Amino acid sequence: MQTNNIGFLLTDIIRLMRREYSKSDLCMTPMQARALVYVSRYEGVKQVQLAEMLDIQPITLARLIDQLAEDRLIERRPDPKDRRAYGLYLMEKSTPLLEKIDIEVTRVHEKALQGLSEEQVAVLRDALAVMHTNLSADSSL
Amino acid sequence: MQTNNIGFLLTDIIRLMRREYSKSDLCMTPMQARALVYVSRYEGVKQVQLAEMLDIQPITLARLIDQLAEDRLIERRPDPKDRRAYGLYLMEKSTPLLEKIDIEVTRVHEKALQGLSEEQVAVLRDALAVMHTNLSADSSL
DNA sequence: CAATTATTATATACATTGCTTACTATATTC
DNA sequence: GAATATAGTAAGCAATGTATATAATAATTG
DSSP states (O other): OOTTTTHHHHHHHHHHHHHHHHSOOOOSHHHHHHHEEEHHHHHBBBBHHHHHHHTSSSHHHHHHHHHHHTTSSEEEEEEEEEEEEEEEETTTTTTHHHHHHHHHHHHHHHHHTTTOOHHHHHHHHHHHHHHHHHSSSOTOO | OTTTOHHHHHHHHHHHHHHHHHTOOSSOOHHHHHHHHHHHHSSSSSHHHHHHHHOOHHHHHHHHHHHHHHHSSSEEETTTTTTEEEEEEEEEHHHHHHHHHHHHHHHHHHHHHOOOOOOHHHHHHHHHHHHHHHHHHHTOO
């Protein structure tokens, strides 16, 4: 049993990246930022769809959206065709914030990946994508 | 701003690995398992040292140790030379559990890494190690 | 040797992210 | 029209992490 296996490394890296993000003045958590980024990319998305994209439970997303809505970064607009559902839309305040998020993400990426060649980063990215796919596959079927 | 950046990928993979581990019958959390593995590798280690190895706060580790000690997997033995400190030692019950952990870690690794060549895995592992080092560096100095 | 400082472990309180289960309101289907 | 499915939420819990504070003990310094 090794103490430097890949799972341990990943756990550490996530924790370290979280620390790095907390040094910024974004005043939001990584998942909040992520949800906001997704809304900006898929404006009008419904919560169920977004929860599926993020692979989290709808209730987990609901609370994220609560926070973002309370901060007036996004809003829930009633779906005209389905009175149960809401579409998620950006509000004005989010535009400059999204720019800051982008800068911050770039900063952390650069810090994390420094010293790695483009090729290494490409292999890393591909390997992580494969791992994601492998782990998403539901073997219980 | 991309929705498939490396930080997002890592976050997802950690969550998916956690789910995968929860399917096992280990009845312990990843961090508990990790702490147990470290104790098995560095038997007699003191809590402060172990917290440093895991790069977590001493209080975070203290609670992990509480849980493992309550389950009679490890024990705190008073340090003969320092009455403030304890050495951490395995108890009998942990031997078969460590074997099960090893099997489970191998299973999840194989599921996560399937389809990747040995070379890709090697690059992945190296890249993650570099990222860990990069992010551990305290740039505030 | 006495006083200050540092270290070890823990306590308390909190935030974030995640889960399960259950519920309401509304759509859809039989 | 009744049964079923879906969108969103509520309540409660667990795991992991943080900051700050405190008690006990060691180490250092004057």
